[in-house]
Amino acid sequence: MKKLVTIIMLASIFVGNAQKKPKLVVGIVVDQMRYDYLLRFKDKFGSKGFNKLISEGTNFENGHFNYIPTYTAVGHSSVYTGTTPKNHGIIGNNWYDKDLKKSIYVVDDANYNTIGSTSKEGQKSPKRLVASTVSDQLKIAQNFKGKVVGVAIKDRSAILPVGHAADIAYWFDGGNQGKWVSSTFYAKQLPNWVSAYNQENKATLDAYLNAPWVTEKDILDYHESTLDNKHFEGTFKNEKAPVFPHDLPSLKEKNGNYSLLKTTPFGNTMTLDFAKEIIKKEELGKNKMYSDFLAVSLSSTDYIGHKYGPASKEIEDTYLRLNNDLDDFIKYLDRKVGDDNYVLFLTADHAVVQVPHFLTDNKLPGGYVNGKDLSGKLLEFTFKKYNSKHLIENFSNDQIFLNHDEIAKLDLSLEDVENSIIKEIINSPLVYKAVSAHTLQKTEFNNTPLSLLQEGYNQKYSGDILVTFTPSILKGSNASTGTSHGTGYNYDTHVPIIFYGANIAKGKAVKKPVVITQIAPTLSNLLQIQEPNMSSLDILTEVFSKEK
Numbered sequence: 001m002k003k004l005v006t007i008i009m010l011a012s013i014f015v016g017n018a019q020k021k022p023k024l025v026v027g028i029v030v031d032q033m034r035y036d037y038l039l040r041f042k043d044k045f046g047s048k049g050f051n052k053l054i055s056e057g058t059n060f061e062n063g064h065f066n067y068i069p070t071y072t073a074v075g076h077s078s079v080y081t082g083t084t085p086k087n088h089g090i091i092g093n094n095w096y097d098k099d100l101k102k103s104i105y106v107v108d109d110a111n112y113n114t115i116g117s118t119s120k121e122g123q124k125s126p127k128r129l130v131a132s133t134v135s136d137q138l139k140i141a142q143n144f145k146g147k148v149v150g151v152a153i154k155d156r157s158a159i160l161p162v163g164h165a166a167d168i169a170y171w172f173d174g175g176n177q178g179k180w181v182s183s184t185f186y187a188k189q190l191p192n193w194v195s196a197y198n199q200e201n202k203a204t205l206d207a208y209l210n211a212p213w214v215t216e217k218d219i220l221d222y223h224e225s226t227l228d229n230k231h232f233e234g235t236f237k238n239e240k241a242p243v244f245p246h247d248l249p250s251l252k253e254k255n256g257n258y259s260l261l262k263t264t265p266f267g268n269t270m271t272l273d274f275a276k277e278i279i280k281k282e283e284l285g286k287n288k289m290y291s292d293f294l295a296v297s298l299s300s301t302d303y304i305g306h307k308y309g310p311a312s313k314e315i316e317d318t319y320l321r322l323n324n325d326l327d328d329f330i331k332y333l334d335r336k337v338g339d340d341n342y343v344l345f346l347t348a349d350h351a352v353v354q355v356p357h358f359l360t361d362n363k364l365p366g367g368y369v370n371g372k373d374l375s376g377k378l379l380e381f382t383f384k385k386y387n388s389k390h391l392i393e394n395f396s397n398d399q400i401f402l403n404h405d406e407i408a409k410l411d412l413s414l415e416d417v418e419n420s421i422i423k424e425i426i427n428s429p430l431v432y433k434a435v436s437a438h439t440l441q442k443t444e445f446n447n448t449p450l451s452l453l454q455e456g457y458n459q460k461y462s463g464d465i466l467v468t469f470t471p472s473i474l475k476g477s478n479a480s481t482g483t484s485h486g487t488g489y490n491y492d493t494h495v496p497i498i499f500y501g502a503n504i505a506k507g508k509a510v511k512k513p514v515v516i517t518q519i520a521p522t523l524s525n526l527l528q529i530q531e532p533n534m535s536s537l538d539i540l541t542e543v544f545s546k547e548k
């Protein structure tokens, strides 16, 4: 008897020394979430949701994206592959394809068809992602056992996080469909339970659309935002002013029916509701031998942010509602999976700039640049200098793609053409820096913004000249409303990075600067698997609790 007790004790010491692998990893990417929202709405969040994650998890207060451009597809790819566009190959949401000589959309793939609806929304795949993701590595490590699922309203935000070996990714087909759909890349058809869920869920979606979007709490208590009616906020089609209540029943027809939900807080609610159903029906975190992975991305924060800007009442309402939804989701995970069994991390795919009009109204620098004017001026310049109208092939995502055939035909040097255009464009008042592909290939930069351009520059896919503008400049005119993102300035790069759950250090606040590409190697270490193939090796060691 004594012997047996000793053996059990020794065995438990042995097990106790090993790091316990989470049965489930849940990634939550809040599209366009600025770090300062955690501070601005802190009191209103109470002890729930975001504040619960912070007080019971590890919060990186100074977490940044480390490349330009800070767009959605790029952000999701970088978080889950642990590397930057220079490696993983995702250089935008759309970009000019040098070989095809046309603009492509990141996850379009006509080799596949939609499953779950009759539209073409499912003709997608992750084929343009060159690197493996952390969930790809989990699949390899477990001999392709364990489940990996992605979900988001946006297709790119569902597909790219879970990479190539995922069981399935779901995104939202709006319009008249109102369904979660996928691609034949993953499966021949939707699981039966998802088809049934889509049917039943219609009533919930209709209920959202058949009532106005009003603020959840009294709008007079929303002190953390500007007045509701601002000239620089966007409106829905057929809406007179950008103010509450937003009358969804009268707006839905002119605003794409179920697609209208994307630009309301209910888009996040319905995504998290579906995520809960995935956990339940797929029994995520329940397998004794294998770990599962669920990547959730919340897209509505981005749609709403673009339309109204970070200082709006709409954003305040959206984050207060999201805080409640998040709290429900955490409770659900605790109940279904057990708080000892899962690790959750929360971050964003990029942040966002204040609406330039809002800044200039308050005497801060900012403004708008007309992209077409700038392109026109450059075309004029190259025509004058080289007597050719075809030297610039494309100017998009702040990258100039030169016509290499034309340059060869005219017997010009590519480097000379790059340099003369750079000399010209730097004279434009709002251009801050312009740098050539040649320079980026020859020199290693340590300081921003050139180091950020370098991390975002992919030798195979990127343009010949990369341009950055001064802070808080958007493409548009004085008539523009809303805001955007894409730069390497702090307002676009500073995002939340919070780890929470099994074996994660509790209540730790980390102040040193960290970068988004450290998330994937950290998750790999928690899961005790090989890191993604192009990943950073720099782990966020602060997340590991010393308890075990």
Ligand SMILES: [Zn+2]
Pocket: 032, 072, 302, 306, 485
């Ligand atoms: Zn966006």
